[in-house]
Amino acid sequence: QQQVKQSPQSLIVQKGGISIINCAYENTAFDYFPWYQQFPGKGPALLIAIRPDVSEKKEGRFTISFNKSAKQFSLHIMDSQPGDSATYFCAASSETSGSRLTFGEGTQLTVNP
Amino acid sequence: DGGITQSPKYLFRKEGQNVTLSCEQNLNHDAMYWYRQDPGQGLRLIYYSQIVNDFQKGDIAEGYSVSREKKESFPLTVTSAQKNPTAFYLCASSSPRQTNYGYTFGSGTRLTVV
Numbered sequence: 001q002q003q004v005k006q007s008p009q010s011l012i013v014q015k016g017g018i019s020i021i022n023c024a025y026e027n028t029a030f031d032y033f034p035w036y037q038q039f040p041g042k043g044p045a046l047l048i049a050i051r052p053d054v055s056e057k058k059e060g061r062f063t064i065s066f067n068k069s070a071k072q073f074s075l076h077i078m079d080s081q082p083g084d085s086a087t088y089f090c091a092a093s094s095e096t097s098g099s100r101l102t103f104g105e106g107t108q109l110t111v112n113p
Numbered sequence: 114d115g116g117i118t119q120s121p122k123y124l125f126r127k128e129g130q131n132v133t134l135s136c137e138q139n140l141n142h143d144a145m146y147w148y149r150q151d152p153g154q155g156l157r158l159i160y161y162s163q164i165v166n167d168f169q170k171g172d173i174a175e176g177y178s179v180s181r182e183k184k185e186s187f188p189l190t191v192t193s194a195q196k197n198p199t200a201f202y203l204c205a206s207s208s209p210r211q212t213n214y215g216y217t218f219g220s221g222t223r224l225t226v227v
Contacts, residue, residue: 034215043119043203043218044156089156091215099144099207100163101216105155 004092006104013111019077021107023090026071030092034101035064035075038087047088048075080111115140119204119219125227126191126198134189134222136204145187146216148203149173156203162187191224199226 006023013019023033034049050057050064050073057064063076077084090104117138126132136145147159158171162181176195181187187206191198201223205216 032215036216036218041201041221041223043117043205043220044216045218046215049215100146100161101207103156108153 004090004102004104006090006107008107009105010108011110013080013109015080015082015111015113017080017111019075019080019084019109019111021075021088021090021109022072023074023092023104024070024072025092025102027092027094027102028071029094029096030102031095032093033064033066033073034091035062036089036091036103038089038106040086044087044089077109080109082111082113085109085111117204117206117217117219119202119222121222122220124222124224126224127227129193131190131192132224134191134202134204134224136187136189136219137185138187138204138206138217139185140206140208140217141184142206142208142217143184144207145181146205146207147171147177147179147187147189148205150201150203150221159189159202198224200224 004025035047036044037047038044048059048062050066052068061078066073088107091101093101120135144163146161148156157173159177160179162168178190203221204219207216
């Protein structure tokens with residue numbers, strides 16, 4: 001019940017295309033859903049996050065879509081660029097977990113020029 | 114600037130040696146975490162601590178030990194009992210008192226057994 005399932009494991013997109021990464025969860029107590037971006041040899045960095053009181057959040061080219069009834073959320077990267085090539089992790093946490101995050105398995109995104 | 118500092122960036126260990134990875138934060142975060150990342154893999158939780166002088170095992174604690182004597186510091190020791198320690202180690206911190214309690218990660222330590 002604590003798992004967060006992420007797909008796909010890897011994704012190749014052409015420059016200018018839309019990258020979509022999906023995550024699903026079971027624990028209905030989860031109330032915070034961040035996405036992290038990790039470049040090779042670096043630590044993950046917070047990219048964008050959403051709470052379940054909204055269905056969508058947009059920051060620049062990055063959008064989180066959230067479907068509370070389906071217990072799914074996704075990251076959309078519009079106009080994907082080669083500089084977006086990185087590993088992306090979704091995560092979830094609840095107030096009862098004391099801020100401890102449960103991470104998805106990660107998606108390796110490659111944007112071809 | 115506030116952040117998390119991990120040192121060293123690269124570390125080499127001989128068979129049978131214990132090594133300690135440093136993690137220091139000046140974010141005034143209560144919770145700290147250690148993750149292991151293998152090539153092309155996700156993040157696996159080793160240990161975490163939510164308050165000083167207290168810590169809990171994560172999913173892969175065998176062969177590792179930690180201490181939390183100060184709020185700012187959470188060192189990880191990779192013992193000789195860890196049979197496959199070559200990996201990228203990440204430290205993170207968070208505060209449940211923040212509105213959005215995401216993690217701040219360090220830049221990692223790459224440990225190689227030679």
